[in-house]
Amino acid sequence: MRPRLVVIGAGMASGRALEHLFDAAPDAYDVTLFGSEPRGNYNRIMLSPVLSGEKTYEEIVTHDAEWYTEHGVTCRFGETVTRIDRDRKIVVTAKGETSYDKLIVATGSAPFIIPVPGKDLPGVMAYRDLDDVHKMLDAAEKPNPKAVVIGGGLLGLEAAAGLQMRGMKVTVLHLMGHLMERQLDPAAGYLLRKELEGRGIRVHCEAATKAILGEEKVEAVLLEDGTVYDADIVVMAAGIRPETRIATDAELEVERGIVVNDQMVTSDPDILAFGECVQHEGIVYGLVAPLYEMAKVAAKTLQGEDAAYRGSQTSTKLKVTGVDLFSAGDFADGDDRDEIVFRDPSRGVYKRLVLKENRLIGAVMYGDTQDGSWFFGLQKDGTDVAEMRDTLIFGPAFQGGASVDPMAAVAALPDEAEICGCNGVCKGQIVQAIQDGATDLGAMRAVTKASGSCGTCTGLVEQVLAVTLGDDFVLPTAQPVCGCTDLTHEDVRRLIKSQELKSMPAVMQELDWKTSCGCHVCRPALNFYLLADWPAEYRDDPQSRFVNERNHANIQKDGTYSVVPRMWGGLTNPRELRAIADAADKYNVPTVKVTGGQRIDLLGVKKEDLPRMWADLNAAGLVSGHAYSKGLRTVKTCVGKEHCRFGTQDSTGLGVKLEKRLWGSWTPHKVKLAVSGCPRNCAEATCKDVGIVCVDSGYEVSVGGAAGMDLKETEALAKVTSEQEAIDVTVAFVQLFRENAKYLDRPYKWLAKVGLDWVKARVVDDLAERQMLIERFDLSQSIYQKDPWAERANADAQHAMAPLANLTLEAAE
Amino acid sequence: MNWVDIGALDDIPQRGARVVKTAMGCVAVFRTRDDQVFATSDRCPHKGGPLSEGIVHGHKVTCPLHNWVFSLETGEAEGADEGQISTYSARVQDGRVYLDATELMKRSAA
Ligand SMILES: Cc1cc2nc3c(=O)[nH]c(=O)nc-3n(C[C@H](O)[C@H](O)[C@H](O)COP(=O)(O)OP(=O)(O)OC[C@H]3O[C@@H](n4cnc5c(N)ncnc54)[C@H](O)[C@@H]3O)c2cc1C
Ligand code: SF4
Ligand code: FES
Numbered sequence: 001m002r003p004r005l006v007v008i009g010a011g012m013a014s015g016r017a018l019e020h021l022f023d024a025a026p027d028a029y030d031v032t033l034f035g036s037e038p039r040g041n042y043n044r045i046m047l048s049p050v051l052s053g054e055k056t057y058e059e060i061v062t063h064d065a066e067w068y069t070e071h072g073v074t075c076r077f078g079e080t081v082t083r084i085d086r087d088r089k090i091v092v093t094a095k096g097e098t099s100y101d102k103l104i105v106a107t108g109s110a111p112f113i114i115p116v117p118g119k120d121l122p123g124v125m126a127y128r129d130l131d132d133v134h135k136m137l138d139a140a141e142k143p144n145p146k147a148v149v150i151g152g153g154l155l156g157l158e159a160a161a162g163l164q165m166r167g168m169k170v171t172v173l174h175l176m177g178h179l180m181e182r183q184l185d186p187a188a189g190y191l192l193r194k195e196l197e198g199r200g201i202r203v204h205c206e207a208a209t210k211a212i213l214g215e216e217k218v219e220a221v222l223l224e225d226g227t228v229y230d231a232d233i234v235v236m237a238a239g240i241r242p243e244t245r246i247a248t249d250a251e252l253e254v255e256r257g258i259v260v261n262d263q264m265v266t267s268d269p270d271i272l273a274f275g276e277c278v279q280h281e282g283i284v285y286g287l288v289a290p291l292y293e294m295a296k297v298a299a300k301t302l303q304g305e306d307a308a309y310r311g312s313q314t315s316t317k318l319k320v321t322g323v324d325l326f327s328a329g330d331f332a333d334g335d336d337r338d339e340i341v342f343r344d345p346s347r348g349v350y351k352r353l354v355l356k357e358n359r360l361i362g363a364v365m366y367g368d369t370q371d372g373s374w375f376f377g378l379q380k381d382g383t384d385v386a387e388m389r390d391t392l393i394f395g396p397a398f399q400g401g402a403s404v405d406p407m408a409a410v411a412a413l414p415d416e417a418e419i420c421g422c423n424g425v426c427k428g429q430i431v432q433a434i435q436d437g438a439t440d441l442g443a444m445r446a447v448t449k450a451s452g453s454c455g456t457c458t459g460l461v462e463q464v465l466a467v468t469l470g471d472d473f474v475l476p477t478a479q480p481v482c483g484c485t486d487l488t489h490e491d492v493r494r495l496i497k498s499q500e501l502k503s504m505p506a507v508m509q510e511l512d513w514k515t516s517c518g519c520h521v522c523r524p525a526l527n528f529y530l531l532a533d534w535p536a537e538y539r540d541d542p543q544s545r546f547v548n549e550r551n552h553a554n555i556q557k558d559g560t561y562s563v564v565p566r567m568w569g570g571l572t573n574p575r576e577l578r579a580i581a582d583a584a585d586k587y588n589v590p591t592v593k594v595t596g597g598q599r600i601d602l603l604g605v606k607k608e609d610l611p612r613m614w615a616d617l618n619a620a621g622l623v624s625g626h627a628y629s630k631g632l633r634t635v636k637t638c639v640g641k642e643h644c645r646f647g648t649q650d651s652t653g654l655g656v657k658l659e660k661r662l663w664g665s666w667t668p669h670k671v672k673l674a675v676s677g678c679p680r681n682c683a684e685a686t687c688k689d690v691g692i693v694c695v696d697s698g699y700e701v702s703v704g705g706a707a708g709m710d711l712k713e714t715e716a717l718a719k720v721t722s723e724q725e726a727i728d729v730t731v732a733f734v735q736l737f738r739e740n741a742k743y744l745d746r747p748y749k750w751l752a753k754v755g756l757d758w759v760k761a762r763v764v765d766d767l768a769e770r771q772m773l774i775e776r777f778d779l780s781q782s783i784y785q786k787d788p789w790a791e792r793a794n795a796d797a798q799h800a801m802a803p804l805a806n807l808t809l810e811a812a813e
Numbered sequence: 814m815n816w817v818d819i820g821a822l823d824d825i826p827q828r829g830a831r832v833v834k835t836a837m838g839c840v841a842v843f844r845t846r847d848d849q850v851f852a853t854s855d856r857c858p859h860k861g862g863p864l865s866e867g868i869v870h871g872h873k874v875t876c877p878l879h880n881w882v883f884s885l886e887t888g889e890a891e892g893a894d895e896g897q898i899s900t901y902s903a904r905v906q907d908g909r910v911y912l913d914a915t916e917l918m919k920r921s922a923a
Binding site: 515 | 820
């Protein structure tokens with residue numbers, strides 16, 4: 001039997017240690033993992049982007065259920081270990097006892113709650129885990145919500161920025177004279193404060209909290225100086241302390257943290273501890289980089305190998321979008337110290353280096369932090385900088401008369417230079433990984449973890465890739481929308497929502513577009529995202545639409561257009577057919593064709609004729625078929641039970657209802673539906689974006705089919721009993737697709753990314769969510785469901801579509 | 814130079830275009846976001862796409878048929894594509910757009 005390893009705490013440190021252990025010795029232990037949180041390991045440091053809406057929880061999960069299964073880990077999530085019995089070698093939880101041969105304590109930290117009256121009122125929360133984030137997000141949903149954040153350090157400011165991006169009115173209370181005083185000097189603290197205030201966050205320094213006021217829940221915060229700030233929630237981010245309670249009870253040696261040696265072993269040789277809960281050489285750490293180093297050592301110790309942890313130096317970055325801030329080391333004033341300061345007020349840049357005996361001992365940078373890791377490297381190595389003092393502050397690019405090309409600077413970095421602070425990855429390791437075949441960012445993250453945590457070093461990692469690979473370097477897998485931005489579609493969508501950007505200039509301004517008015521790639525995408533997210537506020541921009549959507553007809557290769565009237569569910573009648581035939585005659589339509597979606601296509605119409613043709617077709621009651629749109633195209637149907645001997649339901653009728661509900665909705669890509677009356681499936685419903693097959697007991701709704709460049713069968717979404725439910729599920733699905741997919745992804749591509757289960761949870765299982773999706777869809781339809789032909793079948797449009805001038809006469813003179 | 818008034822600036826949508834018919838085919842008259850006006854041939858050298866129907870961005874237009882991008886200033890295709898569209902003098906005065914008829918006639922003579 002394998003020795004039993006029990007782990008207490010499913011956090012960042014233990015997650016990393018297990019990875020190392022399984023990599024080297026997959027079968028060494030039988031592992032049981034306890035965690036108080038009802039979920040597995042995620043990247044805790046990315047909670048701030050989740051709070052601000054720049055990432056989703058799914059994106060920050062580091063170990064999913066599959067990973068635990070694959071490695072045979074017995075997961076006991078949601079179960080807190082209350083006691084360690086060292087004599088019997090067992091741990092105790094509410095559910096019973098579990099025995100171990102080796103034990104890991106990786107319980108992290110507990111937030112420090114300042115002991116003021118009112119601290120236990122509902123609405124007072126810490127900022128530590130996903131549940132805290134959810135509580136904050138709930139509070140942000142209320143009308144006119146207000147938050148007070150106590151603590152102007154790293155955590156408090158990330159919480160403040162996130163809450164503000166979620167639309168809350170935020171006040172930060174900070175006991176000291178300037179923000180982040182442990183990492184920043186007053187000058188940088190001032191710049192940071194100015195930036196935050198510019199965003200509408202109120203900052204009160206030298207604020208001593210006296211009490212939290214409220215009857216049943218938090219209502220306000222009272223300061224010693226008498227100031228009162230209203231608050232719906234109070235976030236305590238005033239510090240953390242190592243979570244050592246069970247270790248103390250078990251009589252392990254504990255000072256500020258659980259005392260461990262260089263091998264990460266506690267005073268009991270069978271118990272290891274590492275992470276934020278420990279103290280090593282008198283020091284307690286609160287950042288991930290040291291924990292990851294500890295995890296590496298602990299994994300070795302568990303395999304019976306020699307390894308030693310020798311302490312870490314740490315550097316800090318604030319993860320608030322648009323704030324560039326870096327600090328490392330010691331930057332207090334002192335007689336034995338020199339300093340070099342650089343200020344560029346117009347760019348908002350401030351840099352300060354602190355030297356002692358010609359060696360760098362501290363650095364603070366604000367506004368331009370590109371060279372941070374280079375300075376940090378000099379500091380860690382204790383490099384003598386006497387030679388480069390004059391140009392030191394300008395960074396590596398200016399050393400040795402080298403060019404200012406950042407690539408050259410990266411090329412010049414020594415192998416030991418640290419690139420990724422979180423994971424302690426140096427340049428040499430990255431170069432080695434590249435030589436071993438990791439040629440893109442994804443592979444690099446998989447092999448070395450570089451840039452996989454907080455992500456601020458992504459640019460540097462890419463530069464090392466580019467320098468090492470030269471022309472072979474392929475861009476990272478997450479492609480930016482286009483050359484006008486470095487952001488991906490997903491980033492842009494999230495930022496539009498979280499920052500409430502409601503116009504194209506606002507998006508381009510706030511998200512730092514590199515061009516004045518975008519390009520043919522980003523503009524149609526932005527136009528869609530804005531109208532999908534803010535139907536009531538945004539005004540559609542025809543100039544950002546592809547020619548077909550601007551001219552409400554399909555452009556053909558010779559510059560003529562094709563016109564497709566809508567025939568609901570594929571139904572028509574003699575009167576409509578006559579009107580179509582008349583229009584074909586009148587406008588000399590050379591080709592009349594029935595499309596794959598059961599509609600009639602009139603091909604070869606001249607642009608100038610379009611407005612009059614629309615008017616004629618409108619007069620007969622026909623509206624545009626949107627056969628040209630990134631929107632709902634057609635709902636194909638079979639004849640169903642009205643006529644067919646096999647039909648189980650009225651498939652044609654359902655098709656008509658669906659088309660009437662969905663027409664005119666703009667979507668990330670075209671959307672096609674079909675409804676068949678029985679499993680014989682004459683309408684070919686199982687290769688559409690949404691296909692419904694009627695059966696005796698009801699309706700089978702399936703999604704994500706394709707019959708274009710890719711061939712794909714739909715996957716079952718739901719089986720429902722009533723027609724109304726079939727319509728509801730379909731509408732909710734279309735809206736979820738509209739709200740989340742990347743522009744120009746068909747539903748099947750989007751589904752491959754988010755997973756059918758995620759969609760089911762929202763559209764099928766969660767009835768409230770389904771209802772809200774439907775409401776948002778209907779709101780959008782109340783504005784966008786209109787016939788473009790009717791709107792443009794007038795003299796103005798005729799004028800606009802005709803030539804501006806005719807110079808044939810003049811030119812001929 | 815023989816400037817002829819071809820219409821009001823406001824008749825051309827910002828970041829859009831209108832065409833002017835000449836004896837030798839259409840000229841596309843573009844209005845950029847900064848309200849500058851450019852005139853070019855309306856035919857894409859690739860497969861004849863109507864450039865006036867393209868998306869206008871900066872001082873460039875993207876052909877609606879296969880996304881070739883042309884500079885409105887020089888007429889040159891950008892990026893990997895090779896090709897050139899003719900450009901013509903255009904100017905705006907008091908909200909009216911003028912093209913040089915002499916130049917356009919040369920076009921028909923050529
Ligand atoms: C919002 C936020 C932002 C941060 N940003 C950064 C950053 O940008 N850079 C950086 O370097 N660091 C950052 N940190 C700090 C970083 O997250 C921590 O250093 C790191 O997570 C500590 O890892 P750990 O494994 O020691 O503890 P944790 O990741 O906290 O894991 C400990 C786990 O143990 C569980 N646990 C505790 N007691 C028990 C018990 N008795 N039984 C069962 N389970 C138990 C806890 O529920 C917890 O899930 C941030 C922290 C937060 C909260
Ligand atoms: S799908 Fe079934 S109901 Fe519809 S036409 Fe075919 S056989 Fe008849
Ligand atoms: S016709 Fe213009 S790009 Fe092909």
